[in-house]
Amino acid sequence: MSRSQPDVFDRAGGSLWGLAIGDALGMPTQMLSRRTIVETFGEIQRFEAPRQDHPVASGLPPGTVTDDTEQAVLLGRLLGPDAHLDQLSWERALLDWEERMRARGSLDLLGPSTTAALHARRSGTPADQAGVGGTTNGAAMRICPVGIAVDSTDLGRLVDRVVEASMLTHNTSLALAGAAAVAAAVSACLDGATVPEAVGLAVRAAELGAVRGRWVAGASVARRIEWAADHGRWTSARNLPDLVADLVGTSLASQESVPAAFAILAAFPKDPWKVVCTAASVGGDCDTIAAMAGAMAGAALGVGGFPDDAVQTVREVNHLDLDELAGDLLALR
Numbered sequence: 001m002s003r004s005q006p007d008v009f010d011r012a013g014g015s016l017w018g019l020a021i022g023d024a025l026g027m028p029t030q031m032l033s034r035r036t037i038v039e040t041f042g043e044i045q046r047f048e049a050p051r052q053d054h055p056v057a058s059g060l061p062p063g064t065v066t067d068d069t070e071q072a073v074l075l076g077r078l079l080g081p082d083a084h085l086d087q088l089s090w091e092r093a094l095l096d097w098e099e100r101m102r103a104r105g106s107l108d109l110l111g112p113s114t115t116a117a118l119h120a121r122r123s124g125t126p127a128d129q130a131g132v133g134g135t136t137n138g139a140a141m142r143i144c145p146v147g148i149a150v151d152s153t154d155l156g157r158l159v160d161r162v163v164e165a166s167m168l169t170h171n172t173s174l175a176l177a178g179a180a181a182v183a184a185a186v187s188a189c190l191d192g193a194t195v196p197e198a199v200g201l202a203v204r205a206a207e208l209g210a211v212r213g214r215w216v217a218g219a220s221v222a223r224r225i226e227w228a229a230d231h232g233r234w235t236s237a238r239n240l241p242d243l244v245a246d247l248v249g250t251s252l253a254s255q256e257s258v259p260a261a262f263a264i265l266a267a268f269p270k271d272p273w274k275v276v277c278t279a280a281s282v283g284g285d286c287d288t289i290a291a292m293a294g295a296m297a298g299a300a301l302g303v304g305g306f307p308d309d310a311v312q313t314v315r316e317v318n319h320l321d322l323d324e325l326a327g328d329l330l331a332l333r
Contacts, residue, residue: 006302011190012148012326014305016072018272018298019144019291020314020322021306023068025280026287027057030066034245034283043241044280047313056108063317066108068141068291070097075165076145076325083149083161083332087127087168094118094169111138111252117169131171132214136252139166139179141288144295145325147186149332152201158187159208171213177221178254180209182261182292189299190333195269198300199229199262224248224259232263237274240267241282250284257285261292272297272305 006014028050029037041048047062057066074093079085095118098110110118113134120130139162146165150158162180163171170176184205188198206222228248235243244263249256261279268274275297279290298305314320 006304008190009326009330010302010304011299012330013323014272014298014301014303015144015148015186015190015295016076016298016322016326017303017306017311017314018276018294018296019072020065020069020294020318020320021310022276022279022290022292022294023065023287024063024314024317025276026290027060027064027066028054028062029280029283030057030285030287031055032283034241034250034281037281037283041281044277047310061317063313065314065318065320066287067101067111068288069318069320071138072142072144072291073320073322073325075142076148076329079145079149079165079329079332081332083146085165090165090168091118091121091127111136113175114138114169121168127168128171131167131169133172134170135172135174135216135218135254136170137175137178137254137257137285137288137292139170139175140182140254140258141291143179143183144186145329147183147295147299148190148326148329150183150187151333152184152187152191152193155184155201155205155208158184159205159212162205162209163212167213173210173213173215174218174221174254176213177206177209178258180205181221181225181258182296185262185265185296186299189296193300195265195296195300198296199225199266202262218253219255221255221258224255225262228259228263229266232266235267237267237278240264241278244282245284250282250286250289252285252288257289258292260289261296264289264293265296268297270301272301273307273310276306
């Protein structure tokens with residue numbers, strides 16, 4: 001792994017590759033309890049094959065990404081000038097993606113918030129109202145390209161683009177706060193911020209996101225990021241996965257999984273590989289937690305923060321060219 005100072009292209013590529021690597025590490029452990037992961041795999045330290053009885057990942061080869069990476073790439077390719085997103089094109093792209101997944105025999109399809117929103121659209125609900133029930137982490141899991149495409153110097157503009165990229169399916173205070181936090185951390189790191197500085201900006205972005213969309217009851221994403229990151233910094237590496245699973249939470253809820261990603265990022269601010277391996281070990285929605293944490297860690301340290309063979313495995317298994325997408329997104333920035 002290279003330890004030279006990464007430039008902005010290396011950070012952008014590192015963010016996308018970090019998302020995909022974290023996602024692939026968490027593919028076999030997603031939806032499993034922390035206890036089951038320890039009994040089956042120990043602590044995740046490499047790409048693993050899922051158990052034969054896994055409800056969605058059975059039969060997938062080690063290093064396979066899930067919907068997290070595929071939808072992030074889909075979103076990134078649709079961002080237009082000034083990182084705007086056409087809602088009709090985005091709606092069609094999500095529907096087409098799910099049809100392709102079904103044709104491949106995949107059970108890893110659209111999440112509950114996205115499915116409900118697209119059903120509402122088919123029933124005639126306007127695009128800005130379809131996502132008013134979406135509180136899960138689907139917006140945050142795929143928001144990394146917006147963080148790459150929009151700089152962090154104008155936080156209000158960045159949050160505006162997050163809302164535009166998320167509102168179709170996740171137009172609620174909780175989901176927008178979570179997505180804004182992840183995008184802000186990615187963007188800040190591309191602008192040269194340290195991990196603690198990026199966490200601070202993410203908290204501010206979460207506060208801005210929390211007053212957008214439809215308000216829904218739930219713990220403050222911003223305050224939970226602060227709390228989780230502080231505990232992550234002071235918790236031993238050995239105990240961190242249990243703390244995240246037991247106290248932060250690893251469900252699809254934005255106010256659990258997003259702070260969980262920040263707790264792990266804060267614990268290992270200079271070791272992206274440790275970030276994604278730990279995140280893939282916590283259980284629950286850990287492919288998404290590892291994807292978000294990997295995107296932020298990769299933006300901070302660049303692609304050289306991950307083992308070369310990890311990048312190569314994800315590239316070859318999934319036929320991904322994330323370097324080209326990184327360049328396209330930076331051109332928007």
